[in-house]
Amino acid sequence: MDTGSARRTGVALTEKQRIAWLRLIRSDNVGPSTFRDLIHHYGSAEAALAMLPELSQRGGSTRVVRIADERDALRELETAHRFGARFVGIGEPDYPPALREIDGAPPLLAVKGNMPTATRPAIGMVGSRNASISGVKFTAMIARVCGEAGYAVVSGLARGIDTAAHRASLATGTIAAMAGGLDKPYPPENIGLLNEIWDGSGLAVSEMPFGWEPRARDFPRRNRLIAGISLGVVVVEAATRSGSLITARLAGEFGRLVFAVPGSPLDPRCEGTNGLLKDGAMIVTRPDDIVEALRPLAEPDLFRPRPAEAPVERSKPLSTPPDDAERDHIVEALGPTPVEIDDIVRHTGLPISAVHSILLELDMAGRLHRHPGGLVSISMLD
Template sequence: MPDGSARRSGIALTEKQRIAWLRLIRSDNVGPATFRQLINHCGSAENALAMLPELSRRGGATRSLRISSIEDAERELEVASRHGACFVGIGEPDYPPALRHIDGAPPLVAIKGDLTSATRPSVGIVGSRNASVVGAKFAAMIARRCGQNGYVITSGLARGIDTAAHRASVETGTIAVLAGGLDRPYPPENLGLLDEITKGGGLAISEMPFGWEPRARDFPRRNRLIAGISLGVVVVEAAEKSGSLITARMAGDFGRIVFAVPGSPLDPRCHGTNALLKQGAVVTTGPEDVLEALAPLSQLDLFEPPMIEEPDAQTGAIVPPDDDDRYAIISALGPTPAEIDDIIRHTGLPASSVYLVLLELDLAGRLYRHPGGSVSIALPG
């Protein structure tokens, strides 16, 4: 059984840094990976904001980059405060520790509820929105027993399996991960459940701005957070093409344990889970299957130093590569994803030069980043 008490480790951002971080992640063409590269190259979010126009210009941008203003960031922080929420940075004590270790971890997340839930070992439970009575009952049983054994239950607040898992673990602790802003739960019918979670010792978390209505492409981003927060993900009733399978794939990519509940081959809601079992997922016929597999992982130290930290001293000026080197790096790119290490070897140029040119292209909207860290270039068209 894991220690149910939350261990906290990290370095708090100053309010000035928090505003700069929020401005940077809300600026055009700045995602989590780009944010990290900007901090690495520029030394701080404040420096990065000042350098964005020049970096994007060097990347071949055809229009001015929209940079989030201080007023916009302060307004968003104020809205969060009015909703009883706050923004937590990746290196701060209340950031979910397992989430720090995934590729593309969000540098800032909005959190509402009991912050200690964020730092407890977690089990993810996902599945069909059109759940059967038996499937919902089984998900609730897994959630209840895992919660009684010290785990917080993480899910996506969707209908069906997600709802069953959340309801069964409100008393022991549950995390609702939202695809939209914290004030825009989906489906809207679960607004009452969300309120129950945040007031009952649980937590709601999102990387999206307040007021953001979730779109189809936002749900895979949410699924990545579910997989990243959890030590393992249990899939109960999932069709062949479903968001639950996306969550399971991401969990596997992140080194998490994937559990699947076998179901009737005649039920389309079970085709995806049965396929996961063929691919090596842990056969799950009861809570003990989950608890026994997770026991060694729950003792791992996930509370190591923050993964993005601004240095105390200002870094020196960045010396960009010359035109020949920049041309060599861009020429090495194509529409097919390539590993960055392969680009470095192919060009024979310093890694710092390659990363800087990729950063410039990214800010100019000319680079695609793919799962696993590979990149490709956007061809003119």
């Protein structure tokens, strides 16, 4: 399998663009999907930043939107530099190629470690923190075989299965997806493992700011990184309510392969994995099951970015803002039930550019909710 430079595609950001991108993604109400829409609509992060206050006001917000200061962005870049890390943009050559394909991919990733690992085909491995001896041993076996076959092994640095997967692939290349900032690893007992990862052939990635302590709601975002970077996800020992099943669900939504290792019906740690098998996950009884299934997906050209995928900055004149009648029409059409943007266009008969502009206004006012699959809903004002 070719794991060389053929997978590195994209255009590097200038330092000025990188600062503006960082400011934009760190501003209030700007998530990954909103970031992409803003750049597509206004042509650059700098132009989008200038429009945020007006968008928020037109969307019905009564308070001033917080825009990340340039000095704060420069401080974060300097913190990353001192830490031995850097920020990679979604359209740049070192951005994980499979990740840029998913809905709501992070515009910027903080990364530290061996950068060539980021662009290799990858397999995710997740499972129980309270893993059994046999679960840990089988995880290590899978990770070693997949690593020797040329795959980077992606996991979440947690105890149990994650730790086993990382340790078994230290020599061949592993990626730790983190829920907090790169300088705030969790759990603390895996700090030594993290140092081994980025001092060797591995890499750590995070979309969160430096200094960010991970909270419970940050771990599903971390799981999204694992599923997005990987061509497939292997689940070893997962209870019926676990983050591992969230990762498996996301992998399925992203069109990735989902693998599950069967376990004893008497072991609660295997209820989730056995359930995945009932739902159609691919059964794994030997590591080669995974390697053989992934082989057709590991072609070096599979995840070359198409022209419209990354939010490429370009010169674009600002469009005329929608009028109040158009804005009211969109607000009346929306409700708490998620709908497709194409359905909004068909229902209202408005130009798609006007629909996107109004949705950005509502987004910046904190009224719009974005859902998987590009669906949107609205919070009604009192």
